[in-house]
Amino acid sequence: MNVFYLPTAQLGIISFPEEESKHIVKVLRMKEGDCFCVTDGNGSLFDAELVDAHPKRAAANLTNQRNGYDIRDFKLSIAIAPTKLNERTEWFLEKATEIGIDEVKLFASYHSERRVANVERFKKIVVAAMKQSVKSKMPVVEDIVPFEKLVKQDFDGQKFIAWIDDDVKEQLCDLYKKGENVMVLIGPEGDFSKEEVQLAKDNGFVPVSLGEARLRTETAAVVACHTVQLINQMK
Amino acid sequence: MNVFYLPTAQLGIISFPEEESKHIVKVLRMKEGDCFCVTDGNGSLFDAELVDAHPKRAAANLTNQRNGYDIRDFKLSIAIAPTKLNERTEWFLEKATEIGIDEVKLFASYHSERRVANVERFKKIVVAAMKQSVKSKMPVVEDIVPFEKLVKQDFDGQKFIAWIDDDVKEQLCDLYKKGENVMVLIGPEGDFSKEEVQLAKDNGFVPVSLGEARLRTETAAVVACHTVQLINQMK
Numbered sequence: 001m002n003v004f005y006l007p008t009a010q011l012g013i014i015s016f017p018e019e020e021s022k023h024i025v026k027v028l029r030m031k032e033g034d035c036f037c038v039t040d041g042n043g044s045l046f047d048a049e050l051v052d053a054h055p056k057r058a059a060a061n062l063t064n065q066r067n068g069y070d071i072r073d074f075k076l077s078i079a080i081a082p083t084k085l086n087e088r089t090e091w092f093l094e095k096a097t098e099i100g101i102d103e104v105k106l107f108a109s110y111h112s113e114r115r116v117a118n119v120e121r122f123k124k125i126v127v128a129a130m131k132q133s134v135k136s137k138m139p140v141v142e143d144i145v146p147f148e149k150l151v152k153q154d155f156d157g158q159k160f161i162a163w164i165d166d167d168v169k170e171q172l173c174d175l176y177k178k179g180e181n182v183m184v185l186i187g188p189e190g191d192f193s194k195e196e197v198q199l200a201k202d203n204g205f206v207p208v209s210l211g212e213a214r215l216r217t218e219t220a221a222v223v224a225c226h227t228v229q230l231i232n233q234m235k
Numbered sequence: 236m237n238v239f240y241l242p243t244a245q246l247g248i249i250s251f252p253e254e255e256s257k258h259i260v261k262v263l264r265m266k267e268g269d270c271f272c273v274t275d276g277n278g279s280l281f282d283a284e285l286v287d288a289h290p291k292r293a294a295a296n297l298t299n300q301r302n303g304y305d306i307r308d309f310k311l312s313i314a315i316a317p318t319k320l321n322e323r324t325e326w327f328l329e330k331a332t333e334i335g336i337d338e339v340k341l342f343a344s345y346h347s348e349r350r351v352a353n354v355e356r357f358k359k360i361v362v363a364a365m366k367q368s369v370k371s372k373m374p375v376v377e378d379i380v381p382f383e384k385l386v387k388q389d390f391d392g393q394k395f396i397a398w399i400d401d402d403v404k405e406q407l408c409d410l411y412k413k414g415e416n417v418m419v420l421i422g423p424e425g426d427f428s429k430e431e432v433q434l435a436k437d438n439g440f441v442p443v444s445l446g447e448a449r450l451r452t453e454t455a456a457v458v459a460c461h462t463v464q465l466i467n468q469m470k
Contacts (some may be wrong), residue, residue: 008411048281050339052334063339069447069448070447070448091326098448098449098450098451098454099450099454099458100448104378128251132449132451133449133450133451144295157305160438171468171469171470173465173469174470178353186253211369211464211468212304212305213305213335213464214333214367214368214369215333215334215368216333216368219330219334223334223461224328225459226461226465227465229448229459230408230446230461230462230465231408233408233447234406234409234444235406235409
């Protein structure tokens with residue numbers, strides 16, 4: 001089933017912007033009467049039938065508005081420093097979107113390998129993964145902020161900082177409480193500085209381990225994301 | 236800390252094959268007296284000191300033989316059909332090695348997109364990930380076998396088949412018992428045929444879901460791997 005993203009989706013006749021129209025009519029060669037699915041990225045899925053196969057402003061009739069299976073009663077936010085190789089961050093974004101995430105925050109820290117990010121490209125990857133995995137809600141990707149600013153932002157939920165240290169004895173999977181909002185900070189490739197860890201602690205972040213395995217930054221971020229989802233999913 | 240893989244590693248003076256010697260001496264420019272770590276891929280890690288910086292047969296003195304942190308009392312085996320895009324299977328191999336896996340079995344099934352695999356390349360990816368994540372045991376990667384043959388192989392532990400179907404109500408995370416050996420079959424990009432699911436059931440595989448999220452094949456495989464690890468890791 002093909003899924004298209006239209007932020008302005010609503011019941012009735014809607015028209016697609018030029019790029020999406022071209023994709024529907026020219027690339028996928030859809031004809032009037034063909035059916036597909038539309039997500040508004042804001043929690044709703046629709047059934048859609050193409051009513052005008054116009055290559056620049058295709059129109060469809062949207063019916064059966066419903067909540068997606070990805071509507072959750074908790075919020076999952078992961079903060080990560082973009083990796084030296086962009087493809088590793090992009091891989092995290094794709095996988096986290098598939099597994100389920102609400103918010104990705106990017107930060108620059110003392111040992112960061114990368115201090116600027118192509119957020120528009122990151123958002124495109126999230127949109128593609130959202131469509132591919134038939135999600136109704138689009139994860140938010142926020143632009144890079146300094147670590148000092150990130151840890152001072154308000155967050156209503158459990159706050160954790162995951163990094164590698166022998167002194168960190170507690171695990172995310174043991175401390176996270178099912179159903180609660182949660183934000184996890186993931187150490188950059190050069191890890192957090194001691195001052196950054198202290199700053200996070202001072203701002204209410206609890207140090208956690210993700211287990212004994214030594215994980216790359218992007219793997220740690222996916223593991224943190226799946227840990228929270230799994231705990232919510234278990235009976 | 237640099238980690239090198241030497242299947243014949245043992246306490247005392249050892250020498251590296253030409254390719255690894257070149258990497259140590261020419262690429263990393265290590266000098267006599269420099270220290271690193273050696274894994275034998277069979278459960279042991281060693282401290283190593285370079286004693287001869289020969290570019291074709293570098294020698295090191297190995298001390299402090301110890302078990303790696305990745306020694307487990309259960310066996311985790313994942314069976315997957317290689318994806319159309321090789322990089323997706325390779326990504327699974329890298330991430331599963333980081334997270335922890337004992338065995339990857341490859342199979343060709345009715346809807347498989349790819350019926351041959353470059354297993355030597357896959358093994359190189361596993362070796363690189365093992366070194367990068369300082370593992371002492373190298374996951375085994377087996378060459379492709381037909382699905383019919385795979386499901387008839389002996390396996391001493393819990394056996395599951397994960398695929399997408401409304402009738403599959405039980406989840407891997409609820410059925411897998413901590414500490415037990417486990418093998419999980421992951422559906423290919425075209426999913427299993429009904430006959431294949433029946434054949435797996437006839438051979439003792441229990442149908443499970445990985446949750447409501449629609450996951451790509453390689454994401455499902457990583458999620459299954461992490462599910463088993465997390466259940467064993469939780470207090």
